[in-house]
Amino acid sequence: xxxxxxxxxxxxxxxxxxxxxxxxxxxxxxxxxxxxxxxxxxxxxxxxxxxxxxxxxxxxxxxxxxxxxxxxxxxxxxxxxxxxxxxxxxxxxxxxxxxxxxxxxxxxxxxxxxxxxxxxxxxxxxxxxxxxxxxxxxxxxxxxxxxxxxxxxxxxxxxxxxxxxxxxxxxxxxxxxxxxxxxxxxxxxxxxxxxxxxxxxxxxxxxxxxxxxxxxxxxxxxxxxxxxxxxxxxxxxxxxxxxxxxxxxxxxxxxxxxxxxxxxxxxxxxxxxxxxxxxxxxxxxxxxxxxxxxxxxxxxxxxxxxxxxxxxxxxxxxxxxxxxxxxxxxxxxxxxxxxxxxxxxxxxxxxxxxxxxxxxxxxxxxxxxxxxxxxxxxxxxxxxxxxxxxxxxxxxxxxxxxxxxxxxxxxxxxxxxxxxxxxx
Numbered sequence: 001x002x003x004x005x006x007x008x009x010x011x012x013x014x015x016x017x018x019x020x021x022x023x024x025x026x027x028x029x030x031x032x033x034x035x036x037x038x039x040x041x042x043x044x045x046x047x048x049x050x051x052x053x054x055x056x057x058x059x060x061x062x063x064x065x066x067x068x069x070x071x072x073x074x075x076x077x078x079x080x081x082x083x084x085x086x087x088x089x090x091x092x093x094x095x096x097x098x099x100x101x102x103x104x105x106x107x108x109x110x111x112x113x114x115x116x117x118x119x120x121x122x123x124x125x126x127x128x129x130x131x132x133x134x135x136x137x138x139x140x141x142x143x144x145x146x147x148x149x150x151x152x153x154x155x156x157x158x159x160x161x162x163x164x165x166x167x168x169x170x171x172x173x174x175x176x177x178x179x180x181x182x183x184x185x186x187x188x189x190x191x192x193x194x195x196x197x198x199x200x201x202x203x204x205x206x207x208x209x210x211x212x213x214x215x216x217x218x219x220x221x222x223x224x225x226x227x228x229x230x231x232x233x234x235x236x237x238x239x240x241x242x243x244x245x246x247x248x249x250x251x252x253x254x255x256x257x258x259x260x261x262x263x264x265x266x267x268x269x270x271x272x273x274x275x276x277x278x279x280x281x282x283x284x285x286x287x288x289x290x291x292x293x294x295x296x297x298x299x300x301x302x303x304x305x306x307x308x309x310x311x312x313x314x315x316x317x318x319x320x321x322x323x324x325x326x327x328x329x330x331x332x333x334x335x336x337x338x339x340x341x342x343x344x345x346x347x348x349x350x351x352x353x354x355x356x357x358x359x360x361x362x363x364x365x366x367x368x369x370x371x372x373x374x375x376x377x378x379x380x381x382x383x384x385x386x387x388x389x390x391x392x393x394x395x396x397x398x399x400x401x402x403x404x405x406x407x408x409x410x411x412x413x414x415x416x417x418x419x420x421x422x423x424x
Contacts, residue, residue, distance in 0.1 A: 008048075011057040012151070012171050015120070019286040022049050023278060024059045026067055026074040033059040033067070036078050038282040043078050072171055073152050078282060079275040084315065087276055088114070091148065094269055098144045098262065100137060100255050104326060105247040107319055109145050112245070114313045116149040116174045116226040117281040118288050123201045126306035129229045132249025138178065138230035143262065146176035146228055147270035148277065161190035165205060165221040168194070175227040192240070198223040199243050199306075242302050245310070288313060296324050299331040343393050344422045345373045346386060350407070350415065351424055360407040362387040362398065394418060 014022045021038040025045070035057070037044045049057040066072045081087040092110040095101065101109065112128045119125055130141040146152045151173025155164055168175060175198075177191070197203040204220035235241045294311040295304045307327045314320050349368040353360055366386040374381055387405060390396050396415070397408045407415075418424075 007054060008056045008058050010060050011049075012060060014057065015285065021282055021285060022057060023078075023281070024074055025076055026062065027076045031062045031068070033062045033074075035059055036075070036278065036282075038078075043279075043282065045077065066167065066171075071154055072167070072173060073147060073154075073270075073274065075274040075278040076271060077275055078279045079272070080279055081276045084280070087280060088316075090276070091273060094148065094273060095144055098258060098266060099141050100258055101141070102247060104322055108245055108310070108323065108326075111310055111314050111319070111323075112226070112228075113145065113148055113277070114280065115310055117277050118285050118313065119150065119174075119226045119309075120172075121285060121288050122290050122309045122312075124290075124305045125199045125224070125226055125309055127195070127199060127227045127229055127244045129231060129244040129246040130249070131231050131233070131246055133232055136249035137254075138249070140262070142176050142178060142228060142230050144266070144270075146174065147267070148273045149174035149176070149226065149228065150277070150281070152176050161194075164190075164194065165207065165223070168198075168223045168225065169204075169221040172222065172225060174225060177227070178230045192235075192237075194223045195227070195229075195240055195243070196237075198225060198227060200224070239302070242300075243306060245306070284313075294320070296327050299327050303327055303331055342377075342389060344424070345369060345376075346389050346394065347415075347418055347422055348372065348424055350390075351419060354415075361401075362390065362405045362407075365390070365407075 011022065012024050019038075023036045023038075025034045025036050026032075027034075035046050035049055037046055037049055047058070051057065060067060062068060067074070081090075088110060091113055092106060095106055095109055099106075109128060112126075115122075115125070128145070130136075130138045132138055142154075146154065151171055153164075153167055153171060153173045153175050155175060155177040164175070175194070193205050197205050201224050203224070204222050206218045206220050208216070208218050229244070289312065290308050291312045292308065294308055296307065299307075304327075307323065311320055311323060314323065346365065346369060349365050349372055350360060352372070353364055353368055362383045366381060366383040369386055370381040379385075383405075387398065390407065391398060396411045398405045399408045400406075
């Protein structure tokens with residue numbers, strides 16, 4: 001009996017080369033977990049699954065805090081849907097009922113949910129984001145869209161970033177996070193690491209650990225997967241910013257049909273959709289792949305990497321065309337934004353020099369800019385160019401001192417305001 005227990009492995013989900021898929025279920029009414037096993041086109045519900053090597057997989061216990069407190073959500077049983085078109089309509093109707101989004105972003109959110117259920121068929125993934133200030137509906141967006149994603153992991157303000165690494169590694173679900181809840185710089189830095197490593201397969205986050213013998217033995221946490229984020233501002237890192245499919249909040253009157261307070265029934269509606277989406281995963285996981293023929297002409301390769309996975313789960317050509325037009329708009333905005341990005345990068349270099357208590361000579365700013373951002377610019381980084389940005393774009397006064405131009409000390413107050421404006 002002891003030997004048998006040693007072979008039991010608590011498991012959330014697993015897929016095999018013969019297209020067998022094992023997914024954990026949770027029945028909240030019965031406080032019971034089990035497995036849905038997809039094999040040879042059929043579904044079986046079981047309390048455990050025995051692998052060919054004799055190892056026995058068992059679901060996590062229903063008493064696990066992540067499960068019983070709904071920090072991670074699961075289906076309760078797989079349910080067949082009539083057609084993919086009808087399933088998509090149900091998802092979009094559910095979103096529309098509770099969240100006020102633009103028509104196009106509502107469709108993007110709908111297909112992003114589908115993508116989350118088959119994300120492990122792709123090598124690169126985009127992130128979904130709602131951006132706006134307090135009271136702009138970001139939390140509602142996270143609650144509703146997140147509730148029907150694949151194994152959504154709701155990160156609250158009380159969650160430690162260390163726990164997030166472990167949860168993502170073990171559960172391999174969709175991270176739902178309000179960036180505003182992480183108010184401290186060290187927490188923000190850790191979240192950025194998850195976002196930087198989490199959209200491309202095969203780039204775990206490494207954490208230092210020593211074994212009992214004192215030998216250095218770092219642990220890699222897998223953080224790859226779909227993520228839905230709510231933020232108040234842009235990220236300074238252009239590469240990170242390009243990974244998001246975003247909608248900005250625009251002040252407007254809330255649709256009168258949207259409930260101010262979420263009714264409890266939304267949870268039952270979300271569960272019913274998760275049950276159908278589990279069946280969608282069973283049917284589609286072995287067939288859906290990144291279709292590079294859907295690459296969009298005239299946009300940057302990075303953007304194509306982000307849009308191709310979403311386009312690959314869309315079968316409606318009209319929706320594909322809408323999304324391709326959005327990609328072109330994103331591409332144009334990226335080109336236009338580069339002007340303000342240069343200003344932000346110059347300010348960041350200045351702030352770094354201030355932190356190091358160095359003099360703010362144009363030459364030193366230029367050198368620091370080159371070290372930090374030189375590889376991002378296809379041009380020569382010269383003091384003359386940087387000086388022009390400082391004077392003309394940022395409006396900072398420079399004076400000559402000992403043969404070199406420096407930013408005048410009277411500009412420190414203005415610099416502080418600029419740092420706040422550019423969220424530095």
